[in-house]
Amino acid sequence: MKLFKKVLAAALAGVLALSVLTGCNNSAATVTMVDALNDWAKIYGVDTTFEKGDEKLQAQVEALVKIVDEAGKKIDFKDAKDFDDVRRKVMENDAAWLKLKDWAKQFTKANIGDGSPLYGYGFADISAALSASNSKNIYYADQLITSETPINPPDTEWVGQRVPNWIAGDKSYVAIATGEVGGKKYMVVLFQTTAEKNPDYKPNQNPDKN
Numbered sequence: 001m002k003l004f005k006k007v008l009a010a011a012l013a014g015v016l017a018l019s020v021l022t023g024c025n026n027s028a029a030t031v032t033m034v035d036a037l038n039d040w041a042k043i044y045g046v047d048t049t050f051e052k053g054d055e056k057l058q059a060q061v062e063a064l065v066k067i068v069d070e071a072g073k074k075i076d077f078k079d080a081k082d083f084d085d086v087r088r089k090v091m092e093n094d095a096a097w098l099k100l101k102d103w104a105k106q107f108t109k110a111n112i113g114d115g116s117p118l119y120g121y122g123f124a125d126i127s128a129a130l131s132a133s134n135s136k137n138i139y140y141a142d143q144l145i146t147s148e149t150p151i152n153p154p155d156t157e158w159v160g161q162r163v164p165n166w167i168a169g170d171k172s173y174v175a176i177a178t179g180e181v182g183g184k185k186y187m188v189v190l191f192q193t194t195a196e197k198n199p200d201y202k203p204n205q206n207p208d209k210n
Helices: 002-016 026-043 055-072 083-091 094-104 134-146
Strands: 049-052 117-123 166-168 171-181 184-197
Touching: 026 049, 026 055, 026 134, 026 171, 055 083, 055 094, 055 171, 055 184, 083 094, 117 134
Parallel strands: 049 171
Antiparallel strands: 117 184, 166 184, 171 184
16 A cells, blocks of 8 residues: 555656646647657667557546646645645645545556556656747657656566566557646656566576575
């Protein structure tokens, strides 16, 4: 339960730790960022392909935003100085916590190599609308990737310098939603991929040193 709370709290922190995205609906934002993510992968030589997610994935991320936005309407944020204060107030709201807990139940644990979906969230701090400049959007894409955190990871083993026994698949589906809570507009991305065996993982023959 403590681990679950930490994961969900981290996910919500990602949702809230965002700035303004204007002039772009969810579908358009997704298409724009899919292009930027693929450009980012080419520039940095990352063997990952990004595609727009299906209606189910879009509905899942929009449901998360709706929970946060609706909860925010009943929370007093007048003393909130920054995004951390806003996040804390939402997490301390019992009604919001219960709804977020129910939302997270849909993501059953992914398994390694069996094709079961692995979900993760990412966020970008965007102070203006998605730019007409592709280079700026690639900068935003980098934020999305570097902040990506798995929601339902498989059981993880570690070896050596903390090398895990699994890695994310090379194809990722993307859905984006935007909202506003506590006077703060934000964007959150939901990634759907798979968990695959990590070829660099070599089981330690001395488990006590893992």
